[in-house]
Amino acid sequence: MAGAWRAAGHEAPRIAYGASSALARQADAGAPAQLFLSADLDWIDWLARRRHLAAPPVRLLANDLVLIAPAASRVEVRIAPGFDLARALAGGRLAVADPRAVPAGRYARAALESLGAWKGVQPRLAPAGDVRAALALVARGEAPLGIVYRTDALAEPRVKVVATFPEASHPPIVYGMALLDGAGPEARAFAEYAASPPARTVWARHGFRFP
Amino acid sequence: MLSGEELGIVVLSLEVALASVAASLPVAIAVAWLLARRDFPGKTALDALVHLPLVLPPVVVGYLLLVVLGGNGVLGPALASVGVVFAFRWTGAALAAAVMSFPLVVRAVRLSMEAIDPRIEAAGRTLGARPWRVFATLTLPLAWPGIVTGALLGFARSLGEFGATITFVASIPGETETLPLAIYAYTQVPGAEGHALRLSILSVILSLAALAVSEWLVRRRPGAARDA
Numbered sequence: 396m397a398g399a400w401r402a403a404g405h406e407a408p409r410i411a412y413g414a415s416s417a418l419a420r421q422a423d424a425g426a427p428a429q430l431f432l433s434a435d436l437d438w439i440d441w442l443a444r445r446r447h448l449a450a451p452p453v454r455l456l457a458n459d460l461v462l463i464a465p466a467a468s469r470v471e472v473r474i475a476p477g478f479d480l481a482r483a484l485a486g487g488r489l490a491v492a493d494p495r496a497v498p499a500g501r502y503a504r505a506a507l508e509s510l511g512a513w514k515g516v517q518p519r520l521a522p523a524g525d526v527r528a529a530l531a532l533v534a535r536g537e538a539p540l541g542i543v544y545r546t547d548a549l550a551e552p553r554v555k556v557v558a559t560f561p562e563a564s565h566p567p568i569v570y571g572m573a574l575l576d577g578a579g580p581e582a583r584a585f586a587e588y589a590a591s592p593p594a595r596t597v598w599a600r601h602g603f604r605f606p
Numbered sequence: 607m608l609s610g611e612e613l614g615i616v617v618l619s620l621e622v623a624l625a626s627v628a629a630s631l632p633v634a635i636a637v638a639w640l641l642a643r644r645d646f647p648g649k650t651a652l653d654a655l656v657h658l659p660l661v662l663p664p665v666v667v668g669y670l671l672l673v674v675l676g677g678n679g680v681l682g683p684a685l686a687s688v689g690v691v692f693a694f695r696w697t698g699a700a701l702a703a704a705v706m707s708f709p710l711v712v713r714a715v716r717l718s719m720e721a722i723d724p725r726i727e728a729a730g731r732t733l734g735a736r737p738w739r740v741f742a743t744l745t746l747p748l749a750w751p752g753i754v755t756g757a758l759l760g761f762a763r764s765l766g767e768f769g770a771t772i773t774f775v776a777s778i779p780g781e782t783e784t785l786p787l788a789i790y791a792y793t794q795v796p797g798a799e800g801h802a803l804r805l806s807i808l809s810v811i812l813s814l815a816a817l818a819v820s821e822w823l824v825r826r827r828p829g830a831a832r833d834a
Contacts, residue, residue, distance in 0.1 A: 488694055493777055496794035521694055521776040522791075524665075528773055531669070536678035537693050 396589060399597050408585055422447060422575055429582035431573045434458075435498060439571045452573035455590060457604040459545040460502050460560040460568065465536045466553050472540070474558045480507070480516040483540060488521035490532035490541035499526035503542040506565040530554065544568065546602040569606050608808075611779075616808055619765060619784040622696060626703035626764035627757050630711055634756060638715035639745065643724075659770075660709040668773025671702060676774075698775035699782040703764035710763055711756040718752020719745060751824050758820035762813060785809050 401407045411418065411428070415435040419442055422428045432455070433439055439452045464470050472483045480489065492500035500522065507513040523529040526543050533541035534553040541554075548556050574586055588594055595605065608616070640646070641653060659667050676682045677693045685691070692698035722745060730740040746753070768786040775782040777791065785805055792802035 488776075488778075490776070493791055493794075495791040495798075521778060523776050524769075524772040528776075531672070532776065535672060535676055537672065537676050 396594060396597055399594065400585060400588060403588070405585070406581065408582075427577060428575050429578040430586055431575055432570060433573075434568070434570050436569060436571045439573050442573065442575070447576050449574040449576050449578045452571045453586075453590060454569050454606040455572040456570040456598055457606040458568040458570070458602070459562070459604065460499075460506055460542060460565055461545045461548050462557045462560070463530070463533050463541050463543055463548045463554045464539060464557045465533060466555050468539065468555070468557075470539060470557060472557050474510065474560055474564075477511045480512050480540070481519050484516070484519050485539065487539035488519050488537075489516055490521045490523055490529040490538035492526040492529050492543075493522035493524065494520070495522075497523075497525055499529070499542075499544060502565045502568060506542075506560045509564045510560075544602075549602040567606065570603075612805065612808070614780060615783065615785055615788050615805065616812070618696065618780070620812070622700045622703055622784055623761050623764035625697070625700035626707060626767075627711075627760045629700065630704040630708050630760055631753070631757055634708060634711035634760075635715055635746075635753065638712050638719055638756075639741070641712070642716045642719040643745075656712050657709050659706050664706060664767070664769025665773050667705060668702060668770035671698075671705065671770065671774040675701070692775065694775055694778060694781065696781055699767075699771050699784060700764075702770040702774045703767040704760075706767050706770050707760040707763035710759040714756030714759055715749060715752045718749040718755075721752075722748045754820050754823045758816055761816050765809070765812060765816075785812075 397408050397410060408430075411421075411426075413421075415433040415438040418428070418431065418433070419438040422431060422442060423445055431439065431442065436452075436454075439448075442448060443452065462472055462474065470483055472478065472480070491503045492498070494500035494504040504513060507516060521529075521532060521538050523532060526547055529538075529541050530543050530547045530551055532538045533543075534551050540557070542560075545556065545559070548554055572586060572589065574582060578586075598605075637652070637656060641649065641656075671692075672679065674680045674682075675685065675692050675698075677686065677691070682693070690697075692701055726748070727740050727744055730744050731737070735743070765784075766786055767784070768790065771777075771782065771784065772787055772790075777783045777787040783791075785808065789802050789805045789809070792798040792805065795801075
């Protein structure tokens with residue numbers, strides 16, 4: 396997105412990547428941030444309660460939870476209520492972001508619980524430190540299956556999407572965008588651009604949906 | 607006092623840390639001796655290699671371990687064919703801890719070996735002792751405080767290992783979830799701060815106990831009573 400924005404003749408935005416919690420706390424502590432993009436709407440609300448938002452937040456993007464396997468795998472899994480994931484693992488482990496610590500893992504747990512598959516697969520988890528570490532475990536073939544966001548799966552050629560979890564099986568995965576109180580005209584223009592139709596084609600190419 | 611789950615985490619952490627020290631200490635003593643007492647081509651390279659885990663981010667070390675020793679890694683399949691598997695096993699956690707703590711152990715042992723007057727070892731050789739005997743009866747006992755310190759540092763670093771472990775073998779309860787991994791998970795759960803705090807206090811107690819043991823070991827080193 397930053398590249399598309401630059402191609403449109405603007406100065407490249409300076410991007411600070413980090414956990415939503417850490418970034419929100421930094422903005423609250425006075426870091427010179429103008430725009431906040433987060434996969435966790437709770438942290439945007441948190442900033443709103445502390446009166447740091449210059450405009451109401453927008454729900455910019457949505458993501459899906461997918462079951463992935465190494466690209467060469469021939470495993471077939473149909474995600475349905477009561478499906479037997481442990482059997483599909485065939486003795487291997489299911490790579491997920493740690494369900495206690497990482498949002499992607501919490502979504503995975505919610506999806507598996509609502510489908511009645513959590514109890515059966517829980518002893519076979521390989522809880523990773525973050526969703527990209529879970530992706531790496533499947534990409535390297537250490538785990539025969541994993542659960543990540545669709546955008547992660549598309550970014551890694553060594554994995555393939557086996558199935559997509561039904562949207563209703565987990566809380567919506569929505570990314571919010573909020574202009575912060577220090578936002579200048581350039582930040583406002585970028586925010587507008589990020590939600591525009593040409594930007595949407597870029598987001599969609601990377602696997603995002605729109606809420 | 608301790609819940610079954612907490613006890614399991616503590617026991618696993620101790621096993622991992624002890625196995626890590628047991629695996630790294632003999633190699634570290636050999637490498638420290640090479641670096642302290644021998645000149646050979648590639649010595650600087652070996653020194654740099656030994657220090658690599660100290661300089662690299664732990665996550666990088668964990669990823670390199672995965673690439674080399676994972677089930678589909680460079681050496682993984684060959685090791686698996688002789689029954690050695692690290693991926694998702696406690697042995698992998700011990701290996702990650704051993705690799706991460708290795709530079710600290712080598713440094714401590716090497717410093718105490720370099721502090722030994724080479725003339726003592728030379729005298730041993732003059733009196734007809736073979737090199738191995740000089741090493742076993744002079745170098746090792748004289749380097750004892752450094753060896754104990756190195757073992758303690760290695761144990762402490764292993765007990766605290768996080769990044770390489772979670773990247774290499776994930777955080778599997780009962781298998782690879784050691785104290786720091788469990789504490790991290792609990793700090794991320796709203797309302798579980800109490801659990802995290804209990805485990806943190808346990809970490810402190812374990813560390814203090816390790817320090818006490820090493821003090822005691824240094825004091826009772828061979829010959830300590832005489833030069834005290």
